[in-house]
Amino acid sequence: MAPTIFLLLALLSIAESTADKGSGLKLELIRRRVSPGNVSPMVAKSQIWPETSEFIVKIAVGTPSTEVHAILDTGSDLFWAQCRPCVKCYQQTNPIYDPSKSSTFRTLSCKSPQCHLRGSGAACSGTDTCKYDYGYESGSTQGELATEKMAVTSRSGATTSFPEVVFGCGHNNSGTFNANEMGLIGFGRGAISFVSQIGPSVGGRKFSLCLMPYNTDPRISSSLSIGSGSEVQGPGVITAQLVRVSHQTYYSLTLTGISVGKTLVPYSMSGPLAKGNTILDTGTPQTLLPKELYGRLAAEVRRHIPSKPIDDTLCYKDNLGDLVMTLHFDGDVDLRLSTVQTFNKMPDGSFCFTAMGVDDNDALIGNSMMANFLVGYDIDNMTVSFKSTDCTKIG
Template sequence: MVPLQSFNPYLAIILLLFHLLHFSSIEAQNDGFTVKLIRKSSHLSSNNIQDIVQAPINAYIGQYLMELYIGTPPIKISGTVDTGSDLIWVQCVPCLGCYNQINPMFDPLKSSTYTNISCDSPLCYKPYIGECSPEKRCDYTYGYADSSLTKGVLAQETVTLTSNTGKPISLQGILFGCGHNNTGNFNDHEMGLIGLGGGPTSLVSQIGPLFGGKKFSQCLVPFLTDITISSQMSFGKGSEVLGEGVVTTPLVQREQDMTSYYVTLLGISVEDTYLPMNSTIEKGNMLVDSGTPPNILPQQLYDRVYVEVKNKVPLEPITDDPSLGPQLCYRTQTNLKGPTLTYHFEGANLLLTPIQTFIPPTPETKGVFCLAITNCANSDPGIYGNFAQTNYLIGFDLDRQIVSFKPTDCTKQ
């Protein structure tokens, strides 16, 4: 997730509706799999799992929602896909201070497989925990830099995903947050959040060892794609991004941060005009974050990109709408004929077309497109957000410490 205080304030208006932010036994059950999680074991086996583990994901108001099932009987949850955080959590009843959601909240009392974590348990993840509650429950608090917050109880539950052949894959004992007090910039389709960072509590870290490694891939459909059109999130073996057109850039570890996926941006080309980063290029200067809509660049690079894009768009920018502020926006009744941008990462050049770089200021706005890049004077690192990630099959391999990209029509993936 991106901190809202790092946005240009006018972009915050434009993007008002967006928020930022071990296994040891397998047994067959019907035509799917039940996986018992035993985290103390260091000897993993995935020989019995042949299918690719998947979950559908779709777009809604600048965020991407992944479907999975939780509990017994299983209840469908749509959670925001967030590569910038680790905790998996859902809104749970009773919810004393929660944001509005259109679907019923998860009720732990109605699930036969729900188990609270005791604050004395080694699964009570200390970075999220304050003082032990009188009931000895592992109460957690997990905050985001945009002031969004979830509070509740750490628990274990059965989570069901689907294989690429349509078989249900049920995973017992997944650690998650049952949120009883959740506030912030969440829309009414978000029933929680699926942390996909590199830390130990994320979904990929919890299930990866069973399915052939800590790796996953995603394909995000373009902004404003109908919510009924889904693409796929894939986990473990079989999720690798391969074939013609694939480019790869290394992940960079920064300051003992296990969660974030940092990569190194060398510069940006607007058409054939190359704009390098400043002379002192630091490794790991961009964060690949599916929970942040726009790209965020350091001021010195943003200013040059702004000027070059403006010079290459054959339209006059909007200057008579105060609500848009200084953002670079244009009126057109057809798709904007803007320049292509190439992000030059270490070892990987990513070409972005106007569908990835010019976005309506709100989903309801017709005939206006704004540059989906903003600035931050002290943006370290910058953000490579979900607008720019669309129509690329992106593979995160935590074991090899690389990110791979392949141009793809994600509406057909």
């Protein structure tokens, strides 16, 4: 869920954690389903849910704690939750976090080293409170920045606490969020991201996750690992060097082309490729490709599938054949995709392509196309690793 309005601050310090230094976390990822109308969610291993197309992390906020279910998003940095009093909040099923009832909530002052403003526009109020304004393609959140005690529970049942995590207390929130999504937890490369804040206390700013396919039984969960032990290793691992782009949040790669079977569809038919033209974004379900590239790719997909599509779409009732696609990245890195990653099985039994064309020069690889890969992100070494995995069996 890549931001369109960037956060007007940069963190200059990292919260200390009560976790054992260097000890990683393993959290459960829970999958929840998003209706078609809503498709627009360490080592720390904690619970993650997929919300049909979004994956949700469960985290305890405050003292006494409120359980927050936040969309896991590698395309943004800020962790925020809906927060009372609400100027404008979308409907939420579970109780909204109330900072007035927490003994560990502390708003940040504009003079705080953790509230370092950049860019244009006022981010501080007349009361000297550090404000934030963060936007996405599908919505936005505004409120105040604060520190709060956070806690995550691992698969083993052990709870790890972090006493002063900076987060956004969102009083004005809108977009395509549904009633089960209580906020968003950013896992981008920026200093304010959750993994950047707790990483040094759990063995490093790195994490791995395994996202389940769209049609998986929602009662089945897989794992998010943060810090020590989250490394993706062993036979079959493909590692790519991330590209440093102007936006410090993104996990960016240079996509050179996509093969359908043995037929190569180049990223561009004219001009040099822009470095870092593709980002990995767990907060967006679909893969988004420049329209010109998508048009050529779609034609090739139709040519390779033996059955006829439904109407004028890339949806099929059955018989996708043995379609294999490959993402080609700069540095001779090739990521082979099966129909599990390229087609979602819909409730009516049909299969629909997981990519679409957009008016943009850059591409975005969404969470559907990353299904059944164990993906490891290493911020300090600027690498991302992929390993083909049955994510329903990751414990």
